[in-house]
Amino acid sequence: MRLAVYPGTFDPITRGHTDIVSRSLSIFDRLIVAVAPNPRKGALLSIEERVELAKIATKDFANVEVESFNGLLVEYVRQRGAHAIIRGLRAVSDFEHEFQMALLNRKLDERLETVFLMPSEEYSYLTSSIVKELALFGGELEAFLIPEVAKRLREKYGHETR
Ligand code: COA
Secondary structure, eight states, X not given: OOEXXXXXXXXXXXXXXXXXXXXXXXXXXXXXXXXOOOGGGOOSSOHHHHHHHHHHHTTTSTTEEEEEOOSOHHHHHHHTTOSEEEEEOOSHHHHHHHHHHHHHHHHHOTTOEEEEEOOXXXXXXXXXXXXXXXXXXXXXOTTTSOHHHHHHHHHHTTOTTO
């Protein structure tokens, strides 16, 4: 059983993230979506909400678990007995940051591989920040978010009647 961990802040989980989940499952038997607290980023949603929404967004995939983790990613991956880290690579601009993280993680545990997957091009420009900005100004969200996540963001920004 090949197990991979897909870590991220997921504030909130988008259709771009679930696209990566789906692609990961064509390579790995099981996947853990691992939600990081990432206080540096000043998340809109609490860690519990991010886990809850990620569970809803991935409920139709077999062999996917969602949980939060604290501390170093490599330690969490080791503790879960996973074989690889999955990261989405959307554009060249992602590369430097991802390259740095992958090499640092490999330095911390040389057996650990990071697997980069490209989301469908329709999501290649998507970020959680862009989606939050759209929500803030009452924009249409359904192309980027599943309805439950879109609803939660509207509630957060006081647009719950749309
Ligand atoms: N579709 C849509 N958006 C996507 C995406 C996709 N397929 N893939 C990435 N993104 C977006 C995210 O939504 C996020 O957007 P935002 O910046 O607007 O919030 C951005 O791309 C990247 O953020 P994220 O996936 O959350 O990654 P990150 O660069 O913030 O790193 C961790 C998150 C959890 C992997 C990293 O912080 C970590 O490993 N933390 C644990 C501590 C540790 O071990 N540190 C050392 C690691 S080197």
